[in-house]
Amino acid sequence: MLRAYRNWDFPKGMVEPGEAPLVGARREVREETLIEDLEFRWGEVYLETGPYGNRKIARYYVAATATESVTLPVSPALGRPEHDEWRWVDRDRALSLTVARLQPIVRWAAETVGIGWPG
DSSP states (O other), rough: OOEEHHHHEOOOOOOOOOOOOHHHHHHHHHHHHHHOOOTTTOOOOOOEOOOBBBBBOEEEEEBBOOOOSSOEEEEETTTTTSSEEEEOOOOHHHHHSOGGGGGGHHHHHHHHHTOOOOO
């Protein structure tokens, strides 16, 4: 997860004109974390949020990586990293860090990778 100010989220951004959404997702992860070895073991499944902000809808995919340490590179447009902090977290910690809009994404991702829920 990535933190910008006090908000925790996952890598995301705008799809560029003519870019396929999954290609855009890979690019955004690379730009925000320098992770390049994404493996979409669960296929190209995704879940979208409902509209938020200025009617934005975010699409989230599930991928695995062998990368252990994340780098938050300087964004050329901002002159600083887009995010202030990163963390690898488990499902429960992700739920505690995210806003209500992202909790269905966390639950869906956990179910997709087979983590399931107690009881």
